[in-house]
Amino acid sequence: MARTIAVELASVTKRFGDVTAVDNTSLQLYDGEFFSLLGPSGCGKTTILRMLAGFEYPTSGSITIHGREMGHTPPYKRPVNTVFQSYALFPHMTVEQNVAFGLEMKNAPKAEIKTRVVEALEMVRLGEYGNRRPRQLSGGQQQRVALARALVNQPEVLLLDEPLAALDEKLRKEMQLELKGLQERLGITFLFVTHDQEEALTMSDRIGVMNRGHILQVGNPIEIYERPTSRFVADFIGETNFVSGTVCELHGNIAAINTAAGQTLRGLAQQGVQVGQPVTISIRPEKVFLTPISNGTPPTPPSKHMNAMPVQVERINYIGSDTRIIVRLHDGNTFDVWESNTRSTLDRDEYWQPGEAALLSWPEENALVLTE
Amino acid sequence: MAITQPTLTPEAAAPRRNWQLPVLLGPAAFWLFWFFLVPLVVILIYSFLTRSATGGVDWIFTFDNYARLLSDPIYVTILWRSVWIGGVATLICLLIAYPLALFIILQPAQWRSFYIFLVLIPFWTNMLVRTYAWMTILNNNGLINSFVTGLGGPRLTLINTEGAVLLGLVYGQLPFMVLPLYAAMDRFDFRMMEAASDLGANKWRAFLRVMLPMTAPGIAAGSVLVFILSAGNYIIPALLGGNKVTMIGNQLELWFRTAQNQPLGSAAAVLLMIMMVGGVIIYFRTTTEDDR
Ligand SMILES: Nc1ncnc2c1ncn2[C@@H]1O[C@H](COP(=O)(O)OP(=O)(O)OP(=O)(O)O)[C@@H](O)[C@H]1O
Numbered sequence: 051m052a053r054t055i056a057v058e059l060a061s062v063t064k065r066f067g068d069v070t071a072v073d074n075t076s077l078q079l080y081d082g083e084f085f086s087l088l089g090p091s092g093c094g095k096t097t098i099l100r101m102l103a104g105f106e107y108p109t110s111g112s113i114t115i116h117g118r119e120m121g122h123t124p125p126y127k128r129p130v131n132t133v134f135q136s137y138a139l140f141p142h143m144t145v146e147q148n149v150a151f152g153l154e155m156k157n158a159p160k161a162e163i164k165t166r167v168v169e170a171l172e173m174v175r176l177g178e179y180g181n182r183r184p185r186q187l188s189g190g191q192q193q194r195v196a197l198a199r200a201l202v203n204q205p206e207v208l209l210l211d212e213p214l215a216a217l218d219e220k221l222r223k224e225m226q227l228e229l230k231g232l233q234e235r236l237g238i239t240f241l242f243v244t245h246d247q248e249e250a251l252t253m254s255d256r257i258g259v260m261n262r263g264h265i266l267q268v269g270n271p272i273e274i275y276e277r278p279t280s281r282f283v284a285d286f287i288g289e290t291n292f293v294s295g296t297v298c299e300l301h302g303n304i305a306a307i308n309t310a311a312g313q314t315l316r317g318l319a320q321q322g323v324q325v326g327q328p329v330t331i332s333i334r335p336e337k338v339f340l341t342p343i344s345n346g347t348p349p350t351p352p353s354k355h356m357n358a359m360p361v362q363v364e365r366i367n368y369i370g371s372d373t374r375i376i377v378r379l380h381d382g383n384t385f386d387v388w389e390s391n392t393r394s395t396l397d398r399d400e401y402w403q404p405g406e407a408a409l410l411s412w413p414e415e416n417a418l419v420l421t422e
Numbered sequence: 423m424a425i426t427q428p429t430l431t432p433e434a435a436a437p438r439r440n441w442q443l444p445v446l447l448g449p450a451a452f453w454l455f456w457f458f459l460v461p462l463v464v465i466l467i468y469s470f471l472t473r474s475a476t477g478g479v480d481w482i483f484t485f486d487n488y489a490r491l492l493s494d495p496i497y498v499t500i501l502w503r504s505v506w507i508g509g510v511a512t513l514i515c516l517l518i519a520y521p522l523a524l525f526i527i528l529q530p531a532q533w534r535s536f537y538i539f540l541v542l543i544p545f546w547t548n549m550l551v552r553t554y555a556w557m558t559i560l561n562n563n564g565l566i567n568s569f570v571t572g573l574g575g576p577r578l579t580l581i582n583t584e585g586a587v588l589l590g591l592v593y594g595q596l597p598f599m600v601l602p603l604y605a606a607m608d609r610f611d612f613r614m615m616e617a618a619s620d621l622g623a624n625k626w627r628a629f630l631r632v633m634l635p636m637t638a639p640g641i642a643a644g645s646v647l648v649f650i651l652s653a654g655n656y657i658i659p660a661l662l663g664g665n666k667v668t669m670i671g672n673q674l675e676l677w678f679r680t681a682q683n684q685p686l687g688s689a690a691a692v693l694l695m696i697m698m699v700g701g702v703i704i705y706f707r708t709t710t711e712d713d714r
């Protein structure tokens with residue numbers, strides 16, 4: 051699908067002294083998409099936003115917004131606006147004056163400013179709060195003022211740096227929906243920075259996962275979760291089990307791996323996996339089956355396309371929607387298994403008991419063979 | 423105390439408040455009563471009395487002192503001069519101190535206290551000594567004039583001018599402007615400037631619309647301090663202005679000591695105080711409670 055490119059970073063590097071905050075990174079954002087940058091603390095997310103806003107300039111590489119090279123264009127001449135994590139509302143101005151600020155700087159006519167400010171405040175459901183000072187508002191309300199103050203300028207791209215991080219859990223969930231709804235209605239490109247993976251998964255059209263100044267993978271939430279291309283992404287997004295080994299056979303996109311414990315496991319291989327290569331298999335805890343072994347029966351896999359291994363149940367943690375079972379493999383490592391609590395029952399005696407022997411199995415396409 | 427506090431009911435806390443108030447406020451109240459309020463009342467009463475032939479006061483009530491002050495051109499000139507010299511000194515201090523405080527606040531944290539230390543160095547010596555130093559620089563055959571005449575230039579009249587008094591006042595009160603400005607800028611969150619810039623304001627407009635109003639309490643506090651210290655100053659106009667630039671402080675000295683006209687001096691002191699209080703009221707009006 052040919053889509054207009056709103057923002058392009060081409061081989062952008064940013065160094066602060068010896069620290070390389072962003073390392074030779076390229077990225078394209080499409081018009082009207084909700085794109086999230088996700089990564090651990092210090093990986094360079096804020097630095098990318100600040101370079102787009104114009105608060106920092108790249109050490110090398112180029113940034114273009116709708117085809118216009120930004121170079122050393124100062125922030126006040128860029129077609130982007132920022133929602134800061136600290137909100138950075140002007141405390142000496144009323145809510146209305148805060149929202150009007152950007153339009154006044156563009157010397158918009160007074161009457162137009164007035165109507166647009168009213169609209170913007172209505173949009174974030176703060177119509178009645180125009181005459182208040184920021185400090186007379188709750189955290190969530192301040193957040194919405196910051197949003198209105200940025201959006202009233204109709205930026206080509208809205209940059210949001212962990213805007214929900216300071217809110218409590220419930221309010222954050224509400225604001226996630228509200229933000230996403232706004233973005234869809236306005237059709238403005240959002241570049242959203244977060245280190246909360248659930249937030250990124252629920253809100254984004256696409257996600258870029260970052261680590262140490264690099265963007266490791268870009269994809270929609272399903273691709274990122276179901277087909278991570280690296281050990282880091284598999285580990286950072288959701289939870290997973292890792293088993294390491296060496297590739298011994300390749301059949302199309304299925305690779306067979308010899309593990310250190312002497313077992314052979316199969317999994318979905320990426321392009322370029324070669325026989326003899328050391329690899330890691332990633333298996334999500336909700337994508338496996340745990341079946342009881344009746345006394346003495348030798349374990350048999352349910353189908354030949356299943357991987358299977360005997361295990362011992364070690365701990366059972368009931369967490370409401372799921373039960374999380376930790377089992378021990380024969381090589382001594384532990385492995386997480388999540389079972390959905392699909393039956394509503396109070397009787398847990400029928401369920402897994404610590405020390406019980408079981409067969410752990412999964413379809414081979416549920417395991418991913420990762421090379422890095 | 424912090425541990426026991428949550429269990430205290432208001433009634434249980436009441437006895438504590440009974441001793442807290444006198445103990446905490448006592449020394450200040452004692453001081454203010456005997457050394458501020460009592461002399462103030464004496465001055466206020468004196469300002470409505472009549473000078474006696476011997477230089478004391480006669481207990482004859484009159485408004486004459488105020489009438490004379492506000493009608494005699496000599497006194498009006500002195501009052502007016504005090505106000506404008508104080509005002510100009512305040513303005514010059516502000517124009518020097520604001521960029522200076524901004525420069526200091528923008529330095530790395532470990533350097534800031536060093537610069538503040540430099541600003542405070544003049545306080546290490548006595549005000550009188552420092553003003554004498556200025557006299558030797560500005561005198562008719564002082565440092566500047568020996569240098570200028572040595573080069574064949576004309577002898578300049580520097581001492582005993584309004585300019586010399588202004589110079590001395592600015593020099594003497596500058597730290598009182600720098601410190602409140604520095605404190606206000608220290609409270610200012612410079613990320614506000616980024617937010618303004620992000621919203622389309624260039625540096626100058628961001629300064630005018632965001633930084634200046636947010637540091638206004640510092641400007642007001644520094645200005646009130648410098649104005650009060652300048653308009654009522656005694657030493658500097660006496661030494662650098664001679665009898666050419668008499669300000670209200672010098673005139674007060676004259677009335678109370680030489681001319682023995684205590685009622686007139688008292689009335690002038692009351693007028694001066696009304697002017698100062700006016701300045702403070704303007705300060706409190708222009709700043710909201712949490713700006714300060
Ligand atoms: N102005 C600066 N001077 C020096 N180093 C900096 C500067 N800004 C960022 N860095 C460094 O660059 C790296 C990336 O920082 P950045 O703020 O982009 O991380 P982040 O991904 O936003 O992290 P977080 O999730 O904690 O906000 C960090 O190692 C940081 O210490």
Ligand SMILES: [Mg+2]
Binds near residue numbers: 096211
């Ligand atoms: Mg950050």
